[in-house]
Ligand code: ADP
């Protein structure tokens with residue numbers, strides 16, 4: 455028979471883990487994550503909104519064939535229907551210049567590319583270089599070399615201007631990666647839909663050596679799927695965007711930003727970082743490891759004592775009451791051991 459205290463102590467450990475996690479701003483949405491979190495060997499992270507604030511600033515604007523206010527009015531009208539951080543920055547910028555929106559008849563988002571709309575019967579595209587290449591729209595060549603997020607506008611298949619935007623790292627982004635390394639998680643990968651050059655420059659500042667840019671949401675999924683299938687790898691993905699939902703679901707532990715994150719991302723996540731701080735990933739791993747150790751100690755301890763008592767009982771050394779006391783004693787010890795999840799200062 456299973457020692458009485460064992461299932462209780464495991465449940466207790468997981469409950470205490472969730473409590474400790476909450477105290478450090480990590481909300482556990484799926485019970486398994488309490489424990490899986492401690493076994494993570496690979497961290498894959500999104501860039502925009504996860505390691506960066508997602509609060510872009512427009513640093514440059516260039517209109518081509520139309521006036522700057524006209525270009526901004528188009529961009530404002532299209533982007534105010536999108537929730538992408540880039541779209542929000544453009545809307546903020548245009549509103550600051552007192553631009554007002556115009557009527558648009560159709561609009562849809564193209565994941566990893568930008569948006570497409572119809573204005574006054576004309577097709578308007580707003581998005582990245584990839585989008586323009588796919589729609590065979592010729593753009594100034596120097597745009598590819600810019601180490602900044604480039605948003606290009608095309609009207610009726612013709613280049614009509616562009617914006618340059620820059621994003622900033624979150625206050626604790628560098629610390630977040632350093633803490634993971636300190637915990638011995640050395641396989642850290644930056645997966646982003648942003649331009650390769652930008653992703654690489656951010657990776658350098660963050661001390662991440664594996665950086666992948668220009669990824670479509672499905673490319674991120676392929677990357678994660680391949681790793682998840684490798685035996686011995688336990689993969690966490692940290693993200694915020696609507697596009698990140700599939701990868702959050704695919705990874706062993708999906709971690710979403712609770713404040714900045716989209717609803718879809720939060721719903722697919724196992725753990726939600728409520729205050730959006732990437733350094734909480736390391737905290738969650740540390741708490742998860744502690745929990746694993748304690749659960750293991752409780753299991754080994756309980757089974758060990760049970761074994762000894764059974765053996766001693768069989769040899770006639772233990773009375774029924776002795777056995778009951780051993781069981782209760784073990785359960786109590788397991789409870790005290792589990793409570794250490796709360797006491798230990800993890801960070
Ligand atoms: P990530 O969060 O990794 O940067 P996304 O898949 O959210 O990736 O976006 C990838 C790229 O698609 C952005 O860097 C941007 O160039 C383009 N993009 C997506 N949505 C929009 C939008 N609403 N307006 C302009 N560009 C967009």
Ligand code: MG
Pocket residue numbers: 500501502503504694695
């Ligand atoms: Mg993102």
